[in-house]
Amino acid sequence: MTFDERYFAVGRLDRLSYGRSLIHRLDPRVKVVATLLFLITVISFPPHEIVALLPFFLFPVLLLTLGGIPAGFILRKIVFVSPFALTIGIFNPVLDTRTVTVIAGLPISAGWLSFLSILLKFVLTTGAALLLVATTSFPGICHALRRLGFPPLFVSQLLFLYRYLFVLAEEAMRMTRARDMRTFGRRGLGVAVFVRLVGVLFLRTVDRAERIYGAMLSRGFRGDIPMLRKFRISFGDLAFLAAATILLGAFKFYPVTEGIGRLAQGVWP
Amino acid sequence: MHMADALLSPAVGTTLWAGSVAVGGYASKKLGSRLDDRLIPLMGVLGAFIFASQMINFTIPGTGSSGHLGGGMILAILLGSHAAFLVMASVLIVQALFFADGGLLALGCNVWNLGFYPCFLVYPLIYKPWVGDGKNPGRILVASVVSVVAALQLGAFSVVLETLASGKSELPFNAFVLLMQPIHLAIGIVEGVVTAGVIAYVHGARPELIESMTASRPLGPRVSFRKIMITFGICVIVTGGFLSWFASTHPDGLEWSIEKVTGKGELPEAEEGIAAVLKGIQQKTAFLPDYNFRPPESEPKTKEVSSDWPGIDSGTSTAGIVGGVIVLAMVGFIGAGIRFFRRGGPAR
């Protein structure tokens, strides 16, 4: 993806996170905890598991629909994610050629199974992270982290990072445009120009930090960033967490898919 | 080279999380005790700077492919170990969320691989003794390249270890190492040159800046480096121990579920701990008590079919496929239903 596309995709995700749907209104702590539970459960399946992973797609589908998040957008983001997991996973079919089963005359090797399993886990885990941030504003996530025991100093600077992410990205974008407009062929795109560009951006950033610090001092900053927002965990939040835990547990400990499959085979033999 | 959730096992993921949280807690504590106020906005804004600079790409000479700035080492040089580690962790958190780079469980690994090594190992042990607060561009260049390469090699090697320990990839150790290390040697050299270039540029343009930044940060971590390692060691032992106990009382998920499905290899009667409780709950609440709708005489056949792959038989996989299709159809149906009601309902 180009600079602009990446930037606007992040911006769109950020805008979505300020929605007002049922899912957006849940307490951020609950969503963070539920997401972590989801991830651990998905990851805990062994390397060759496939069918048991399928019911887990219910979660992203619920978040997408109840949260009013455009599915195509999230899918595109998943596809463009750095493909490290898949690069490593694709070796499995080559390395593990033991035939496990034959489906419709096609021999299926253990390597393909484990690759498919990695692929499913990849989509589920990547989707979970994206959906968390699409349904929870980043400041909300930071509040959750602070409440979950992360050091205030860390959370404060994380909030600064978020606040200036877009400001600096736009600055970088303006600088790159200025470079590209006067670049012909490959000259000017090399390391020397890049280093100076980043150097200038760095100096501007430090000056900006200085101005921000001045603005903070002017408004009485004394080393601690006070925040006024009391999240109260409501009944709805607890119900959500409980439902998520029960479903996750059910999907983890019962072979739901196979059960349904056998049921179907029993009904229509 | 972000480690990814899909390649991780929960044990490896949580262990590295524990390690990164321990180091992060230590760094925050160390910073908090003698913090210059102005470091908080500076750290945050520099985190955003790392992002913004990663969005600017350049052409790597001779190859035509494009590279960007990694961040860990340059932050360590500018902010010192503690602050740099926290900023790097924040950058990775935002990457995990907004770009889905790696993932949230792999975050522990990524913070460790890309934050701990440059900030707490390479910077204090290689870069700082070598360059100190000196401004000799040649020395900065060599030290930066060596440091970035060292940090990336450590990081890449950790990715190999973490992946293998998780057991999701079939890649053998040697091949994996041969795949990862050379690529990261190349990336490291390019990134080292860029890091040195930026540092030298800043030194040239605003020499007082780096001095004032170095002055406002706490002392180097050398004194208590052992403490970090000890804390990490304890975390590893505790989480690793707990998880392996959990795992041992709870037979491996795949075999366990297949044994349940095919009715073979009954679990030992003398069960204890979590597994027994879970099994009890399961038996009480099972909606499909046997999961087996086929006549029992088909069982012996399956044993022959898959002698090298115990446990999976074609009957199971057919049920899996049929079930899978139905499950996905149900999930899609639920989604479509909700969407339909949201569109048509008064909520919109």
Place this chain on the structure above:
Amino acid sequence: MSHHIIDFADVHFRYPDGTEALRGIRFRITHGESVGIVGANGAGKSTLLQHLNGCLLPTQGTVTIGDLALTARTRREIHKKVGIVFQNPDDQLFMPTVFDDVAFGPLNLGLDEARVRERVDTALAMVNGLSLRDKPPHHLSAGQKSAVAIASVMAMEPDILAMDEPAATLDPRSRRLLISLLKGFTHSKIIASHDLDLILDVCRRCIVIGEGRVVADGPSEEILTKRELLEANNLELPLSLQKR
């Protein structure tokens, strides 16, 4: 009331790189005055403003705010009296949401929750910004940003309001709103700007700065009609006074 007086006595300031930005600034502003500070680029306007609440401290001479001389020690006390709206609202709005940003000052003053919320609402209402409460600053337009920046300073209820180039990024309608807002603020105010029409509209007194010194000081109607004086300082007559 002595606590709204601003007094600059022979103020010099030299940046660490050697640039002499202020070379003997002298003026006195009494309670309720509205003062415009004009001058060419680099004349020292922004540097001067940063001396009002101790972002910078004079290298020579004294700045007195009310009955306190500005030093590193009195800086915090003076922050409560003087509110400065800086040039770039992105630097001023550093908190993740509008609410948090406007609440930042009052919370630092140690007010309780109810008072803080009240002040945030009052300040936002003043700039017509109540609907922006829960938005993050990077979702705001330039006009909205500068409105919120003003609210964040107003929430501190300062005795003296200082602004650096407040209208530069505003569209005409937002600029008009800003002018009527400023006219409604009855305490002392100091506005540094190139927008001479705004100065003429809002400020009764005008100080011209050139090369770090006070070049002229007097009623706006008088100063801003002196064509030669203005042109010598890279300025020109306010549009409203130019013949078409």
